[in-house]
Amino acid sequence: MRTMLVTGGNGFLGSRFIHELLTKYPAYQIVAIDHEAEDVPELLRPLLACKRYAFHRVDIRNNEAVEQVFEQYDISEVAHFAAKTHVGESMRNPGIFAETNVLGTFHVLDAARKHWMNGPFEPKPAYSGSRFLHISTDQVYGPRAEGFADETFKYDPISPYAASKASSDLMVSGFHESYGMDTVILQATNVFGPHQQNDKLIPIIMKKALSGSTIPVYSGGEDVHDWLYIDDFWRAADAVFHLGNAGETYLAAGTALKTIEIVERLCQTLDRHFPGNDSYLSRIRFVEPADGAKAPHRFAVSADKLHQQLEFTPETDVERGIQETVDWMLSKKRIWEVV
Amino acid sequence: MRTMLVTGGNGFLGSRFIHELLTKYPAYQIVAIDHEAEDVPELLRPLLACKRYAFHRVDIRNNEAVEQVFEQYDISEVAHFAAKTHVGESMRNPGIFAETNVLGTFHVLDAARKHWMNGPFEPKPAYSGSRFLHISTDQVYGPRAEGFADETFKYDPISPYAASKASSDLMVSGFHESYGMDTVILQATNVFGPHQQNDKLIPIIMKKALSGSTIPVYSGGEDVHDWLYIDDFWRAADAVFHLGNAGETYLAAGTALKTIEIVERLCQTLDRHFPGNDSYLSRIRFVEPADGAKAPHRFAVSADKLHQQLEFTPETDVERGIQETVDWMLSKKRIWEVV
Numbered sequence: 001m002r003t004m005l006v007t008g009g010n011g012f013l014g015s016r017f018i019h020e021l022l023t024k025y026p027a028y029q030i031v032a033i034d035h036e037a038e039d040v041p042e043l044l045r046p047l048l049a050c051k052r053y054a055f056h057r058v059d060i061r062n063n064e065a066v067e068q069v070f071e072q073y074d075i076s077e078v079a080h081f082a083a084k085t086h087v088g089e090s091m092r093n094p095g096i097f098a099e100t101n102v103l104g105t106f107h108v109l110d111a112a113r114k115h116w117m118n119g120p121f122e123p124k125p126a127y128s129g130s131r132f133l134h135i136s137t138d139q140v141y142g143p144r145a146e147g148f149a150d151e152t153f154k155y156d157p158i159s160p161y162a163a164s165k166a167s168s169d170l171m172v173s174g175f176h177e178s179y180g181m182d183t184v185i186l187q188a189t190n191v192f193g194p195h196q197q198n199d200k201l202i203p204i205i206m207k208k209a210l211s212g213s214t215i216p217v218y219s220g221g222e223d224v225h226d227w228l229y230i231d232d233f234w235r236a237a238d239a240v241f242h243l244g245n246a247g248e249t250y251l252a253a254g255t256a257l258k259t260i261e262i263v264e265r266l267c268q269t270l271d272r273h274f275p276g277n278d279s280y281l282s283r284i285r286f287v288e289p290a291d292g293a294k295a296p297h298r299f300a301v302s303a304d305k306l307h308q309q310l311e312f313t314p315e316t317d318v319e320r321g322i323q324e325t326v327d328w329m330l331s332k333k334r335i336w337e338v339v
Numbered sequence: 340m341r342t343m344l345v346t347g348g349n350g351f352l353g354s355r356f357i358h359e360l361l362t363k364y365p366a367y368q369i370v371a372i373d374h375e376a377e378d379v380p381e382l383l384r385p386l387l388a389c390k391r392y393a394f395h396r397v398d399i400r401n402n403e404a405v406e407q408v409f410e411q412y413d414i415s416e417v418a419h420f421a422a423k424t425h426v427g428e429s430m431r432n433p434g435i436f437a438e439t440n441v442l443g444t445f446h447v448l449d450a451a452r453k454h455w456m457n458g459p460f461e462p463k464p465a466y467s468g469s470r471f472l473h474i475s476t477d478q479v480y481g482p483r484a485e486g487f488a489d490e491t492f493k494y495d496p497i498s499p500y501a502a503s504k505a506s507s508d509l510m511v512s513g514f515h516e517s518y519g520m521d522t523v524i525l526q527a528t529n530v531f532g533p534h535q536q537n538d539k540l541i542p543i544i545m546k547k548a549l550s551g552s553t554i555p556v557y558s559g560g561e562d563v564h565d566w567l568y569i570d571d572f573w574r575a576a577d578a579v580f581h582l583g584n585a586g587e588t589y590l591a592a593g594t595a596l597k598t599i600e601i602v603e604r605l606c607q608t609l610d611r612h613f614p615g616n617d618s619y620l621s622r623i624r625f626v627e628p629a630d631g632a633k634a635p636h637r638f639a640v641s642a643d644k645l646h647q648q649l650e651f652t653p654e655t656d657v658e659r660g661i662q663e664t665v666d667w668m669l670s671k672k673r674i675w676e677v678v
Contacts, residue, residue: 106441152493178496
């Protein structure tokens, strides 16, 4: 039995990872930590009585608390999801992003080093196969007018969030180079799907549409992001953790879309579910943010490495992904909660 | 009068920068901070009574103390030198490097943002010309078997020290991209010269040689580093601060040498000063570190950008730089302090 620490275990990505890992691999037990203990994610509620799952409320900014978890449970693997992720919030309060995403990542890494290693390039025998999976983002490469960034590109973050994630990636790969720790990094694009947070694009658009208000779209909807469905994210994380090469970084991507394309797909889906006199499309308004118009950004990356080295291909078409997300929101009557 | 905060003001590079800046530019006053207040650097002792110079003992890990300095002195410029720099120490205690070099840099950056900016891309009118100079290292690019890294290369740190500096660079350039702050980064190679710390290669070799012991050299002396004389470092920092383009990074380099070449030059210089029966060269011993032999590393960078954009060329030949360093050590009788 291997004991894996999952940080940020109550988050959208972390909770899904825990759910799938415990289901697929009987040989793991999981210790999840999160800075929030309320609102146990739906996916994890059935696990509360499971002996292979334990939860502790720990903020990774507290290095002593993190080290204590390693000791108490004899942690042999790490999947590090914990991070502040909201770009807009990072602009207003970058401090908590530096503390959580950079210093917090350092705390988890260094606790693993102390628990697993006798010295540089000398793992303790019991931990010679121990691996540290770090979850990061394609935003570390910044936007580009054309072409696709890959893992060889220079980091060029344009938000405090992206800068903090780029910094944490360097901490992780630096620990591989400095100490010979077995680390892998998964840089995922914009993950969406059932159980996602209410403060992301799809839930916000649905809330606006169904509450009868207009649907504000910035930068003419011309911003481009890559969208990765949660099922495919899990498969990519599974592949990178179990098959990835030590010290390497892998980008996982789905479908690159303009924001307006996502919004239009959502409106069309809602037109089928809740047809009105007019299409929801008629409620779209192009607006400028309070701090002035910005040129649209295009974030585009290539996931060729993950495909070629680990034979990973996304399986969920973006249309179906959006449909599943909408279905989940409606089936759970979550839509009434947010309207 | 512009008021510049110099962090790490008591260090080798910071104290030289302060000394030269106050001499060359009458329009600046300087507020220096350092986590150590004892052992005022020789260069700064004459400044203690100067009204254009103030010193406060502040650890940049303490964000409130840093913010207080910005308020108290109405800081309009920053030259950020404060950093933990010893690679070997970073391997043994990476935590203080993450806290000082990464989070500490964030604290200084964020204090500048709060003091200078009304919002993203909206500097307060009084600070529209304010600039943040960040001092970094060529080690962020990692070693390479051949060729020269330049500013477009991907960061690839191989020590916790280098990882922490690479992270701090991303924080700085991230603040330029995110908030439109005027930042410049100077990545200097291995700076040497009068007033350098006792725990660096040249003083250590001199101490060994003059105390009659053997001179241990690791990795067959085949490690390659670039050596930049302190006078040239100051000139590069002056050029980057006053002429560099906002948001840009500049590498400053001197002469790339194998460690054995530096050691041999030192021995030959000492042979002239303190001739014995045998040359100091005969005391050189190639040894393996306790944790096993390592392949020699070659750190090599191109400073073409600094040359082409800002017309900077190092002026001090490495031979003369070493001679000046040795002369200073002997003239100050510092050699007797360390033997």
